[in-house]
Amino acid sequence: MSSALQLDIAGFLADYWQQQPLLIKQGWPEFADPLAPELLAGLALEEGVDSRVIEQRQQQWLVTHGPFEDYEAFGEEDWTLLVQSVNEWFPEVQQLLEPFRFLPDWRTDDVMISFAVPGGSVGPHLDQYDVFIIQGLGRRHWQVGNRLSDAAEHRPHPDLKQLQQSFTPCIDAVLETGDILYIPAGCPHHGVALEPSLNYSVGFRAPNTAELAAQVADMLLATEQQFPRYQDPHADSYGPAWQVSAPQLTHLKQFLLDHLRGDTQLDTALLQVMSQSKRPLPQPDHEIDAAELLAYSGTDMLLCRTPGARILVGPDAVLYANGEIYAVDSEVMDFARQLAALWQDQPLC
Amino acid sequence: MSSALQLDIAGFLADYWQQQPLLIKQGWPEFADPLAPELLAGLALEEGVDSRVIEQRQQQWLVTHGPFEDYEAFGEEDWTLLVQSVNEWFPEVQQLLEPFRFLPDWRTDDVMISFAVPGGSVGPHLDQYDVFIIQGLGRRHWQVGNRLSDAAEHRPHPDLKQLQQSFTPCIDAVLETGDILYIPAGCPHHGVALEPSLNYSVGFRAPNTAELAAQVADMLLATEQQFPRYQDPHADSYGPAWQVSAPQLTHLKQFLLDHLRGDTQLDTALLQVMSQSKRPLPQPDHEIDAAELLAYSGTDMLLCRTPGARILVGPDAVLYANGEIYAVDSEVMDFARQLAALWQDQPLC
Numbered sequence A, B: 001m002s003s004a005l006q007l008d009i010a011g012f013l014a015d016y017w018q019q020q021p022l023l024i025k026q027g028w029p030e031f032a033d034p035l036a037p038e039l040l041a042g043l044a045l046e047e048g049v050d051s052r053v054i055e056q057r058q059q060q061w062l063v064t065h066g067p068f069e070d071y072e073a074f075g076e077e078d079w080t081l082l083v084q085s086v087n088e089w090f091p092e093v094q095q096l097l098e099p100f101r102f103l104p105d106w107r108t109d110d111v112m113i114s115f116a117v118p119g120g121s122v123g124p125h126l127d128q129y130d131v132f133i134i135q136g137l138g139r140r141h142w143q144v145g146n147r148l149s150d151a152a153e154h155r156p157h158p159d160l161k162q163l164q165q166s167f168t169p170c171i172d173a174v175l176e177t178g179d180i181l182y183i184p185a186g187c188p189h190h191g192v193a194l195e196p197s198l199n200y201s202v203g204f205r206a207p208n209t210a211e212l213a214a215q216v217a218d219m220l221l222a223t224e225q226q227f228p229r230y231q232d233p234h235a236d237s238y239g240p241a242w243q244v245s246a247p248q249l250t251h252l253k254q255f256l257l258d259h260l261r262g263d264t265q266l267d268t269a270l271l272q273v274m275s276q277s278k279r280p281l282p283q284p285d286h287e288i289d290a291a292e293l294l295a296y297s298g299t300d301m302l303l304c305r306t307p308g309a310r311i312l313v314g315p316d317a318v319l320y321a322n323g324e325i326y327a328v329d330s331e332v333m334d335f336a337r338q339l340a341a342l343w344q345d346q347p348l349c
Ligand SMILES: O=C(O)CCC(=O)C(=O)O
Pocket: A080, A112, A113, A114, A121, A122, A127, A131, A133, A189, A191, A199, A201
């Protein structure tokens, strides 16, 4: 498979991914904007689309959430329109994710697109996500620093987190169409548009322990399964009722962690969580079964992946899609793998 | 401390608690009903009180949820009124828990009281809770079996789980005032009132792994703390994007479990969960601070525990109450321990 990217992937994984920022000049040499600023602006007029405009006006930061009615009030300078998960709305934008599939699908978050007019910026900040920013239309000046372990953040506006202190950039460059900036989670960055410009943020999520625990627990609770219940029989005395002793606390902790570690239920729940889509996906009008699907083979029917869908195959050769488990017969497992691998529309063979 | 119970506690813990049922004839010899059936029936007229009436009518099971307006429709036979957490409404009922404080406070669930007319029953069933049923007014015929590992349950009514098969009782007795029946979680039981009668169910909760994980995760998420984020740098290749290999899954699982095990955050969250009250407690009109409290000492002011409150001291000598953490100075730690131990109203010394 020839990649759209000009990138030594093995070298990138070894030295940069999740470690340090990298500017990949002309990382996507043939890059062509999959949409025009007008189309992005039009999308942000729609209900259900997560969008915002960030403006800087006389040292003040303003945030306005979409849906918008028009953009006239924002003027010619110093604002950015950001639209989340554009890949779920435009299949062409979903295709931008494909060259990044040298990274695991379950880590993919979404493609956020920003359109900025000259001077437009969201300010210096850091994210909990790893991101590749592809420069489309126009040019932006980007500065990126190395990971900060304890960056002080402040909120110049309730909906905007920025860095309190300035940072020393290790990358300071004007991005042109086809340039890619890789920014690991936790690295400060600051971009300012030099002219009307589009940036495509291909984001990768990384759950923290608390988020992952909550998602897994919800998944476990949603199953109809039985789980072991806490027990501590044969204690000869518990001591004062109100006192939780160190051994008692340890016993409870072991109960929780040992069972989670030992049960395949946790593996299954993790795979379900990994396959959860970012937002609920549109439901088909009509569910298709294997027999019906087979009846279409040989026709000119196209297989298209729902943008935003996450389809994984676990080590147990079970298919996980959008939080659900599909135990597939071994004869159709090859087809299931094809479905999981599919990104571009393909004829059904 | 002399106990109201006639029970060899060490023997009970060694041989029965969480293991097998036990009938303790005259286990509470001086037992006097803390409330009359009329008062219980009156409580179930109130908004916010969790109550239900279960009736058997011509082989049909009916369930009606409170609040009730009156009880006339139910007639003279074959129904039971059950009211949950009566200890939270009547301090006298909260006092019924005290003799059971040879068991840890965090395991306490509530005191459920049932009033049954002749023939009244909820049917044969099992619970996920350990329970002591104290016979108050009247007599009830109880049968209890040994733990069933895979009991088939059915729902003769959407709000009623019963056992599908009959069970072989290992206890078959008519309970009289002052008798106590101990039923471990998972043991089938069936009680039928012989005459108008009151039963007090002192219940003990035991979370299962999924419930505990969900509670702990919610607690962790509610803190303002930072948690480690998933990382897997230095992979030379991830393989196909859609494939979750066994080592990848193991890595994610280790990330979750190893951090949880290693961080004191989990200990703290567990202690918070252990101290959570069953339902939100009434909030004080006015919060009292240590200085104000000290100013009352020597007066005839009484210290009263809010019924339903859970106050624990952790191995870290920190006070946990109702899900909150109270880091107490070492000088007031003795007083904090007194508060945690307090059950009956006591003068402030
Ligand atoms: O597009 C922008 O201006 C901001 C992008 C960004 O900060 C990000 O993707 O993390």
